[in-house]
Amino acid sequence: MWNSFKFVKEGWIDSYMVSKMSSKMVGSNNLAHAKRMVQQLRVEASIERIKVSKASADLMRYCGENAKYDPLLMGIPASENPFKDKKPCTIL
Amino acid sequence: MAAQPSDTLATLKTESETLKTKLEEERAKLHDVELHQVAEKTEALGQFVMKTRRTLKGHGNKVLCLDWCKDKRRIVSSSQDGKVIVWDAFTTNKEHAVTMPCTWVMACAYAPSGCAVACGGLDNKCSVYPLSLDKNENLAAKKKSVAMHTNYLSACCFTNSDMQILTSSGDGTCALWDVESGQMLQSFHGHAADVLCLDLAPSETGNTFVSGGCDKKSCVWDMRTGQCVQSFETHESDINSVRYYPSGDAFASGSDDATCRLYDLRADREVAIYSKESIIFGASSVDFSLSGRLLFGGYNDYTINVWDVLKGTRVSILFGHENRVSTLRVSPDGTAFCSGSWDHTLRIWA
Numbered sequence: 001m002w003n004s005f006k007f008v009k010e011g012w013i014d015s016y017m018v019s020k021m022s023s024k025m026v027g028s029n030n031l032a033h034a035k036r037m038v039q040q041l042r043v044e045a046s047i048e049r050i051k052v053s054k055a056s057a058d059l060m061r062y063c064g065e066n067a068k069y070d071p072l073l074m075g076i077p078a079s080e081n082p083f084k085d086k087k088p089c090t091i092l
Numbered sequence: 093m094a095a096q097p098s099d100t101l102a103t104l105k106t107e108s109e110t111l112k113t114k115l116e117e118e119r120a121k122l123h124d125v126e127l128h129q130v131a132e133k134t135e136a137l138g139q140f141v142m143k144t145r146r147t148l149k150g151h152g153n154k155v156l157c158l159d160w161c162k163d164k165r166r167i168v169s170s171s172q173d174g175k176v177i178v179w180d181a182f183t184t185n186k187e188h189a190v191t192m193p194c195t196w197v198m199a200c201a202y203a204p205s206g207c208a209v210a211c212g213g214l215d216n217k218c219s220v221y222p223l224s225l226d227k228n229e230n231l232a233a234k235k236k237s238v239a240m241h242t243n244y245l246s247a248c249c250f251t252n253s254d255m256q257i258l259t260s261s262g263d264g265t266c267a268l269w270d271v272e273s274g275q276m277l278q279s280f281h282g283h284a285a286d287v288l289c290l291d292l293a294p295s296e297t298g299n300t301f302v303s304g305g306c307d308k309k310s311c312v313w314d315m316r317t318g319q320c321v322q323s324f325e326t327h328e329s330d331i332n333s334v335r336y337y338p339s340g341d342a343f344a345s346g347s348d349d350a351t352c353r354l355y356d357l358r359a360d361r362e363v364a365i366y367s368k369e370s371i372i373f374g375a376s377s378v379d380f381s382l383s384g385r386l387l388f389g390g391y392n393d394y395t396i397n398v399w400d401v402l403k404g405t406r407v408s409i410l411f412g413h414e415n416r417v418s419t420l421r422v423s424p425d426g427t428a429f430c431s432g433s434w435d436h437t438l439r440i441w442a
Contacts, residue, residue, distance in 0.1 A: 006262065006286045006306050006330065034104035040282065041111035044322060047360060051122045055341070055359035056130040059384070060402055062339045064134075066383035071427045072442070073385050075141070082165070082182055083145040083428045083442040 119361045127354070127363040131402035137385070140398060140408040145428065146440035148179050150186055155432035156213070157419045159249075161202045164425045168209045169432055170197035176211045178223065181423075181430065181440055190221055190231045199247045203254040210238070210257055212245035218259050220271055239269045239276075246288045251315075252295055258315075260287040266303050268315060280313050282320040289333045294340040302343045304331030310345050312357065324355050326362045333377045337401075338384045344401075346375030352389050354401065366399040368406060377419045382426030390417030390431050396441070412439055 067073055071081065078084035153173035160167055166187070170176045174195050178188040194215035201210045203220075212218040218239035221231050239245065243262035250257055251268075256277065260266045266280040266287055285306035293300045299315040310331055312322040329348035336343045342356045342363070350371050354364040366387060373393035380387055380401070387399040396417055398408035415434035422429040428442040 006288065031101055031104075034101055034108065038104050038107050038111065040320060041108060041115065043319065045111050045115045045118065047322065049118065049122050049360045050358045051124050052127070052356070052359045052361070052363060053125045053130060055356040056125065056127045056363065058358075059127065059337070059339070059342060059356065059363075060131060060134060062337075062341075063383050063385045063402060066338070067385060069426075070381050070383035070385065071425070072142070072381040072422070072429065073137075073383055076427070081427050081442055083440055 119359075122359060123361065127356075127402065128404040131404075134402055136403070137400055137407050142398070142408060142410060142441050144412050144439045145442050146181060146184050148181070148184055148438035148440070149436070150177055150179075150189075151175060151436045151438075153436060154415075154434040155418060155436060155438055156196065156198045157200045157211075157247075158421055158430055158432045158438060159200055159202045159209075160421055160423050160430065161206045162204060162424055163206055164423050164427070166202070166206065167430055167438065168200050168202050168211075169419075169438055170200040170211050170213070171436070172196050176200055176209065176221070178209065179438070181428075188223055188231060190235075192219075196244070199245050199259075201249045201257075203250050204252060205254050208254060210248050210250065212239070212248060212259075214244050216241045216243060216245060216261070216263075218245050218248045218257055218269070220257070236271070236274075238271050238274050239267060240274075241265070241267070243286070246286065247290050249290065249292055251292060258290060258292060258301060260290045260303055260305075262286040264305070266290060266301075266313065278315060278318045280311075280318055280320070282311055282313075282323070283307050283309060288330060291335050291343065293336055294338060296340060302334045302336065304334040304345050304347075306330045308347075310334055310343070310355065312343075322357065322360060324362060326353060327351070329374070332374065335379050338380055338382065344378050344380065344387055346378040346389050348374035350374055350391075352378050352387060352399065354387075364401070364404050366397075366404060366406070371397065376417060377431075379420055379422045379429060381422060381429075388420055388422065388429055390420040390433075392416045394433070394435075396420065396431060410441065413437070 151171040158169040167179045174192040176190045197213040208222045210220045220236045239259045241261035247260045264283045268278040283305040287305040290303040304310040308327045309325045311320045327347040333346040346352045351367040356363045375389045377390040389397045394413045396410040413433040419432040432438045
């Protein structure tokens with residue numbers, strides 16, 4: 001039987017209160033499950049990948065190009081940030 | 093001539109192991125450098141002064157989820173006591189309030205039009221409430237049940253229109269629904285335990301989304317086919333939150349293993365871990381600043397850690413909440429971010 005792990009583990013809620021799902025994914029048909037696993041792994045193994053150096057360079061370039069538009073990064077002055085005003089402001 | 097079932101199972105298991113090894117080898121071949129090494133030449137970030145600019149008080153119990161409206165000022169939040177509130181974050185006024193028929197409303201989302209909100213939790217459903225301009229109107233009367241799962245709803249979000257909703261559930265699946273008819277358009281199977289979170293790829297990137305779950309796995313899905321196209325299993329505990337990097341080429345996750353991690357989709361691997369020995373409590377919620385340079389993480393130790401995404405270092409730690417931070421989102425224009433907590437409040441930081 002499937003148990004809602006998160007709730008029981010966290011102790012947020014009495015395990016009896018959690019609705020239990022009838023076993024759908026766990027072990028009822030091992031063969032079908034194993035076939036699906038193999039098919040899934042074939043899909044994942046076959047994708048095209050790029051080097052981490054290239055991927056990193058691209059992430060850095062994106063940050064660099066957009067840094068000036070990032071208010072939390074650049075720290076925009078109070079006059080331009082509606083949340084930085086001390087008094088609630090009326091936005092027209 | 094039928095083969096013995098046990099033989100076939102054994103063959104499949106062997107093939108499974110072989111493929112897993114091959115996957116790791118292929119990924120390792122391209123692991124020529126670390127992100128933080130490439131980022132060494134980037135200028136270090138200065139000191140950050142971020143403060144609480146607004147505190148939204150009104151929930152009677154733990155805040156579990158929040159979402160910004162595209163207008164950059166309204167926020168919807170949901171709580172353990174079943175209340176869903178829509179706030180004007182500039183004035184801190186409550187504009188709408190709905191009481192759900194269930195407790196633990198773990199998921200809420202604002203519709204792209206700003207005219208409706210979706211929410212759900214222990215009722216196993218996702219319901220949509222059109223927001224009325226008439227404050228006296230009973231929102232609950234117009235409620236529309238859209239999604240039905242067989243366990244709790246953990247997250248929901250509208251796609252690029254008010255017409256479709258993506259959901260994740262404690263039943264281990266995600267699903268795409270048509271709001272008008274309530275029909276399931278696609279289901280996503282592959283997680284081996286509760287799915288706790290999801291995020292839609294930025295619209296330029298195409299029809300994919302990422303999910304994370306109690307099986308310590310994050311999965312990237314093709315929305316049209318229902319196929320899991322990539323999966324990552326490097327966290328050591330539940331993944332509570334996933335969020336795409338703004339370019340759509342990567343995503344971050346926050347986990348009960350007290351780390352946040354960055355996965356690059358084109359390199360198909362984890363490229364950064366955001367952790368410190370002093371951080372021992374789980375990360376519940378993560379989001380990026382507009383440029384993707386900063387990663388904000390809300391933690392179960394009541395703090396918010398701000399990470400330099402490229403260099404992998406922590407640039408700031410924010411105190412203020414008096415209980416777990418359970419949810420965190422950056423505003424649509426990046427001017428602020430909002431955190432929700434088990435201390436019943438939401439805070440806007442800038």
